[in-house]
Amino acid sequence: MLKEFKEFALKGNVVDMAVGIIVGGAFGSIVNTLVSEVMMPPLGLLTGGVDFSNLYVVMKEGVEPGPYAALANARAAGAVTLNYGLFLNALVSFTIMAFSVFILVKAINRLRQKADAAPAPPSKKTCPYCLTLVPQQASRCPACTSELPGAADPGARVAAK
Template identity: 65%
Template sequence: MFKEFKAFAMRGNVVDMAVGIIIGAAFGAIVKSLVDDVIMPPIGLLLGNVDFSNLFIVLKDGAEVAPPYASVAAAQAAGAVTLNYGLFINAVVSFTIVAFAVFLLIRAINKLKAEEPAAPEVTPEDIVLLREIRDALKK
């Protein structure tokens, strides 16, 4: 059983998949930083100094501190139940960037794959013989 598992784990597809998952996780962290630190601050500035990570709705007040809460962290620390739609917007933007990057990657891979020229059709022998007979009758 161990030999079978080792053979399975060392196949090229499994190793390639593992490398892809590791690189994907690292890429996800880069995209998250890009969205949180580079893209969303200027958008928030254009929309009137809005910090998307602190956009939330209080569904139930906290027991420890009364609203208003300055941030999502403050609301959650006070025990409030919040709907964090700003964090959701950040996640949607991150997903869109990752999906677009994957699209570009797949598109580039497909362009690199050389389209194999179609093999010339082989005419069946009976058709060849019929053509020869036809040509002979024309003479």
């Protein structure tokens, strides 16, 4: 059983997934910091100095009656609050994260398509006498009527039909 677990845990897919989860977690914290510390303060200034993390509605006052100066004060007083400002921060974080993942997946898919796309066999060849492009199966050039080398005997094609 230990051997089976070791084989499972050390498979390439599991290790790749673990690395992805760790990097994703680190990326998530970077995006959250970007939103809360870089994007939301200027947005708050544009909206009249509003601190989005302190936007809330008191649903039930706590031990001390309100109004509360900040969400931390309301929580300390034991008030029940609806924290829509924190939700807005999370929504912006999610949008940035989802867009970043979308761009990453799109780039990876584009690279995969380029790698998977094998070149199609040529559908035309060049007549060695007049350099006209002719269909690959042609036995004679339509421009100079020369017999093309490597073409099947036209009589053999008729007999085969």
